[in-house]
Amino acid sequence: MASKAGSSPTIVDVAEQAGVSIKTVSRVLNKEAGVQEKTREQVLKVVAALKYRPKLAARSMGGGRSFLIGLLYYDPSAAFVGGVQQGATLRCRESGYHLVVESLHNDAPDIYNQVDRMVSALRPDGMILTPPLCDNPKVLQALRDNETPFVLLSPGQQPADQFSVRMDDELAAEEVTNLLISLGHERIGFIKGAPDQAASELRYRGFVRAMRSHDLSVEESLVWEGDFTFPSGVEGAHKLLSRSVRPTAVFASNDDMALGVLAAAQRLGLNVPADLSIAGFDDSSAASLVWPPLTTVRQPTHEMASVAVEMLIAAKGNDAEAATPQSSHRVLPHQLLVRDSSRALHSSPAPKKKA
Structure with missing residues (x-):
């Protein structure tokens, strides 16, 4: 029986025209295994012909999913969170999911209750932290406690029973430092990030x-503790660059913070990269x-978020592979990008190109 003129097609219409049960249509739409x-192909053909668009609530009841994935963040660096959000949004959209983004203060005394209320209300299929x-x-x-699957992005500790995605921060920082040393720099200042990360x-x-x-020695006087914000980079640069023998x-x-260092250097009349x-x-x-x-180092934030979404979808579908160590803890490659802010110590400026 076809849907009434002017009304949107329903899952019942799809089932009748495809000659299958409503449950089978639901399993196809939810990409579940066990369907010939x-x-x-027949169900998807009818879905396309009728231009059927399943409602989120109906899909949830049919497949035991909410088709919502949550992203929780508290991070003063917009670059990291922005990249993660974009990557997660695109991957969710490709799989018919919706991303819900929430900000929580990491030091909130009632943070357990905040998360508990949020999960109870949304019932997401998983959370990215x-x-x-x-x-x-x-x-x-x-x-x-809410039996909600979650993926840890760049965790400090990696529980064996939890999903995680990260890059090798230590190796990447070593590569950046090796680059500066290879350019002849020995007095290198370092500005740390937020101590709670x-x-x-x-x-x-x-x-x-x-x-x-x-x-090479690491001088304590050349190490400054910042907090991943532009102002802390400016402050750290003024402290490091005001020394009698500066880095x-x-x-x-x-x-x-690096942009803060650049701004401070320019205010102090230093040429980057000739002087610093x-x-x-x-x-x-x-x-x-x-x-x-x-x-800088290109951190694969988009890719990390995309992999995190894939892990959660696989876990919700009881994909056996999602539980294997190889897929539960992923380390994604980074890229060192050498640009004009770094130069060999005491090297001559590059000749100007003719117009």
Whole structure:
């Protein structure tokens, strides 16, 4: 029986025209296993012919899913969260899911109750947690108590029974430091990130490891604790660059702080990179727009978020592969981008190109 003229087709219409049960249509739309390929093709053909668009609530009741994935963040660096949100949104859209983004204060005394109320109201199929929430035991416990799957992005600790996606922050920071050393820099200033985020310590470890591997000392006076914000980069740069013997290069733990270093250097009358080389971390949108463009590390935020969504969808579908160690903990590759903010120490400026 066809739908009434002017009314939208229903799942009943699809089932009748495809000659299958409503449950079979639901299983096809939810991409569940156990449906013969011929039947699947027939159902999808009818769906296309009728231009049937399943309502979210109906899909939820039919497949036991809400088709919602949550993204929780508390991070002063917009570059990281922005990249994660874009990557997760695109991957959700491809799979017929919706992304719900919520900001939580990591130090909120009632954070367990906030997460509990949120999950009880939305009933998401899974949650993606960014730093530092991914290391907050109250957040994790609230999700476990609600039996909600979750993926940790760049966690400081990696529980064996939880999904996680990250890049190798320590290795990336070591590569940046090795680059500066290869350019002849030995007095290198370092600006740490927020102390409540695991990446801050990992990037500092990479810096120290590279310095020590080249028998270079790490001077405490050349290390400043920032918080991943532009103002902390400005403040740290003024402290480091006002010394009687200033560093010839500064490595900031993210691009926001590196941009603060660049601004401070220019206010102090220093030429970058002739007087000072600067490197950042993240490859934010601003990193390639400023002058000189920043040498930095491209963190695969889009890819990390996309993989996280895939993990949650697979887990909700009881995909056996989702439980294997190889797929439960993913480390994605990064890229070192060498730009004009770093240069060999005491090198001559490049000749100007003729117009």
